[in-house]
Amino acid sequence: MSDLLNQLAVSLASGATRVVDLTHTLDPDFPVIILPPEFGQCARFRMEEVSAYDHRGPAWKWHNISMSEHTGTHFDAPIHWISGRDIAGGAVDEIDVSAFVGPVVVIDCSTGAASDDDFELTPEIIAQWEAENGLIPAGSWVLMRTDWSKKRGADYLNMAEDGPHSPGPTPAAIELLLQRNIRGFGTETVGTDAGQGMHYTPPYPAHYLLHGAGKYGLQCLNNLDKLPATGAILIAAPLKIKGGTGSPLRVLALVTEAAK
Numbered sequence: 001m002s003d004l005l006n007q008l009a010v011s012l013a014s015g016a017t018r019v020v021d022l023t024h025t026l027d028p029d030f031p032v033i034i035l036p037p038e039f040g041q042c043a044r045f046r047m048e049e050v051s052a053y054d055h056r057g058p059a060w061k062w063h064n065i066s067m068s069e070h071t072g073t074h075f076d077a078p079i080h081w082i083s084g085r086d087i088a089g090g091a092v093d094e095i096d097v098s099a100f101v102g103p104v105v106v107i108d109c110s111t112g113a114a115s116d117d118d119f120e121l122t123p124e125i126i127a128q129w130e131a132e133n134g135l136i137p138a139g140s141w142v143l144m145r146t147d148w149s150k151k152r153g154a155d156y157l158n159m160a161e162d163g164p165h166s167p168g169p170t171p172a173a174i175e176l177l178l179q180r181n182i183r184g185f186g187t188e189t190v191g192t193d194a195g196q197g198m199h200y201t202p203p204y205p206a207h208y209l210l211h212g213a214g215k216y217g218l219q220c221l222n223n224l225d226k227l228p229a230t231g232a233i234l235i236a237a238p239l240k241i242k243g244g245t246g247s248p249l250r251v252l253a254l255v256t257e258a259a260k
């Protein structure tokens, strides 16, 4: 087994295995989810200077920061949703760290999402992906690529009179992914669910079904167009927030050229 890590070290050093950053920059301008006004709201990222090599601290610079657990590229833990509230070890500080590292598969929905803001990931699309790539292995992170991460400003939330419009999975798609016993599901949008996901049965099916099954969510992912369909390894380790329902993330993927 030490052979395997030695080979990885050599491959990283030579550049044959690259580390790809799947994270957006934490910036006060980065959009956060906006819920209907009767609900509590998610806080944007904020940063204040404590000192900058000045009278407040002559030889050092640092900031105080604040945000929601669900700001920017972030992790959703099982206890985020009512369906997962009684999952043992379902808070970010309780999850075994081995859960944060695993193989990743990418389902490319970018063509469909380019012409349909409400594009749905369906069981049919997953079946087509599996016909080309084989069954989704148990324990996989499954990412829905939409290229939504390339949008900026108001286009990212894409708010209309009837709420946000962005792509996401149908309840049946999530059920199929749970049959595959995935590790978790990730998207390039502000939620694992579609902008209009409240209209499915159950409402917000990705949140409801994944977290009820003890699985994890990844949201606001970046650079999914830089990943192969299979063969990469994803690392998404949330901050160890006591009782935390989620956490901002730095998400990394290990990609070996041969895997492409």
Ligand code: 23J
Pocket (backbone or CB within 6 Å): 033, 035, 070, 076, 080, 190, 191, 192, 193, 204, 207, 219
């Ligand atoms: C709270 C309520 C609804 C949703 C969300 C949070 C998220 O997407 C989230 O960040 O987990 S849809």
Ligand code: MN
Pocket (backbone or CB within 6 Å): 070, 074, 075, 076, 219, 246
């Ligand atoms: Mn979240």
